[in-house]
Amino acid sequence: MTGRLRGLLKGAVGPEANDSRYLLDVHRRDMPGQDTMARYQDSDEVDLCIVGAGAGGSVLAQRLARRGWRVVIIEAGPFWHPDQDWVSDEAGSHRLYWNQERVIGGDDPIELGKNNSGRGVGGSMIHYAGYCPRFHPSDFQTKTRDGVGADWPISYSDLKPHYEEVERELPVAGQDWPWGDPHRYPFSPHPIGGAAMVLWKGAIAQGIEMRVGPVGIVNGTFGNRPHCIYRGFCLQGCKVSAKASPYVTHLPDALAHGVEIRANSMAVRVETNEADGRATGVTYVREGDGVEGHQRARAVAVAGYSIETPRLLLHSTSKRFPGGLGNSEDQVGRYVMVQGASQTAGRFGEELRMYKGPPPEVSSEQFYETDKARGFARGFSIQTVSPQPIGWAEHVLADGHWGRALREYMRDYNHWTTIGVLNELLPHPENRVTLDQDTDPYGVPVARFDYSASDNDKANIAYSTDVITGILHAAGAQDILTIHRYAHLVGGARMGTSPDNSVVNSDHRVWGVPNLFVADGSVCPTQGSANPALTIMALSSRLAQRLASRSTA
């Protein structure tokens, strides 16, 4: 009954404890409240200092500020002013990414930067595509069910109410979802473009079910956030404010409840008390003048994502913590995961113009769980994507074309449509972040990320590529171009049951430092084949509830 009611009320039910959508200005995209934002002194002992204003840090700040906590967020990147800073252009969006030096190694080095790393207020959700699927219940127990990966110390049911709340806050639009834990979405599915329609028809011919969404893109209006205008630049920062990111979904409400975001400030150490091992605050360096500050805090939450969070923990050494924080058993930085993200493009006689409409349109989780007949554990999801010209050029190059051949394929851009996969690649202890010998301008060693795919991973990637290639053939594609790539990051400070198998416990508390927490995707022990943004937000929502109930108890 309530399900049917929610169906009737699509688009009319908003979150109760988040006014961000009403706080936004209809006429300008700047974050309301920046000028009147609370300001704390370094010497003020705030209740919580968060490192990173992305998906994890922003939700945590918003939730706890509403409970009266005094919160400061230290953010390395800039405080965006979208009308001036963001452009409807691929190359011009370079500033949105974490472009600082990092070293990549291993057998399958993972390209960082624009592909998976954000910098600035709102984090990498500023430039994520917008897909917002939930993890499946099986993701939390892959060790028990499938004999691979790890079991989480929490279950899907612990996160479910937070998934529902965050879906109302973004808000997520899509068809009723048949996979994992079947559920509805608060907003109706978007109309889809011709390029995605061709792919969907191919999938149907192959017996593959697809559904529109789920995307964190407004369909209709949502408070003062307008309807999507389908301009196709989701990955370049949404100038419309239709696509969800903390910048429009949580930080306006956080500012209205006394949160300070200290932008252009690079956290370099979490300081701890030698006597009792408690965190005392965060040392940071202001960009530009290089002045060092130290924000005192009763508790600290690190939310710098899977590369910077391990880097900060590893660099926060002391006599008491010679290997860094949470690292007594050499666990920090291990089990970093990426998803296989191969994309296959098909050529059609008609002009499909895939640059029109949001890149995320239609997806399938039919292959998500283990099927022994496939010969590998766990699975993958399928999602339509649509590269703009520079992305398309990288795709054509990856298929082996440069010079005259590349120009020919590039001129043919409007005849192509692209479908991608997300493979669940398994966690491995040697896929890890360590500190390199090179240092950044502040003298902090840069992160080094080594990655090698396992045999199970390679089998998954090969199988899934065959599936999407089959969809294109079934759709009648005249020619096919494939790029093998990776996307997303999670892990590196995973949650577990003891210091020798994890960095944090089920309440995100770093082992050995009772008032230090990790509040981002690095806590995930497995990743499923779902895009991680929604889960990172839901985890922070749950963490906030745990912290608030503990402090009032």
Next chain:
Amino acid sequence: MAEEHDPRTGGHLPHLRPDGQPPDPSWLPRQRVGVTPQMIGRYPDYDVLASVDTWDRATREVVTKRLRLRGPLRFFTAQEEPTLRAFCDVATAQDSEPRVPVAEMVDDKLAAGRLDGYRYAGMPRDPDTWRLVLRGLDEVAASRYGRDTFGACDPRAREAIIGALADGSLSGGAWDELDVSRAFSVCMRAILEAFYSHPWAWNEIGYGGPAYPRGYMRLGPIAVREPRERPGATAEDPLRAAEDRES
């Protein structure tokens, strides 16, 4: 002939041709409005810059700045410049004016110190990789073709050298300080980002370009165009093409 050059069948695509090579670009129509690289393209009546007044100011400034980019180069030396230009020309098949100023755009990126957020372990930083690649190209030109510089080689030799670079099969001299395939990838990343960020290249491929605040309203179901979009075309005589198809 008409079949081969019919965009509906894709007969011009390298994968679909017996020799795996693209056709000579002479099958393409000359551009009739606006500018494309070498004045060829598939959308002869489309100029993305005709809609520049509908773009938001921030985007307009970023994009039109690319049209005004001029030398002199700031990062690369006068000695490196001819090799850089020849490399960019081969990589993007630009053999005549008007050219997208890829060399200037790459130089601008390196001079400004813009990084891409990663460096392969065991590889130099991107700026050093570029210098080594240019030095290596000159070394190959000397050792294999007896020329002083890469730029002094004939077009066929240049293509062969870049082919070997793409395959990762170059060795000796500067190449021993690099992972050759990854060095190619580092350079191509910058070259392609430059070329396909230029409005002339957007004209060539019929790309809509910036679309804020206007957006799109005609998404599907299939082969629909906005009022400002123009259909693709070929250089063939339409009457003869129709006759060929009927016969």
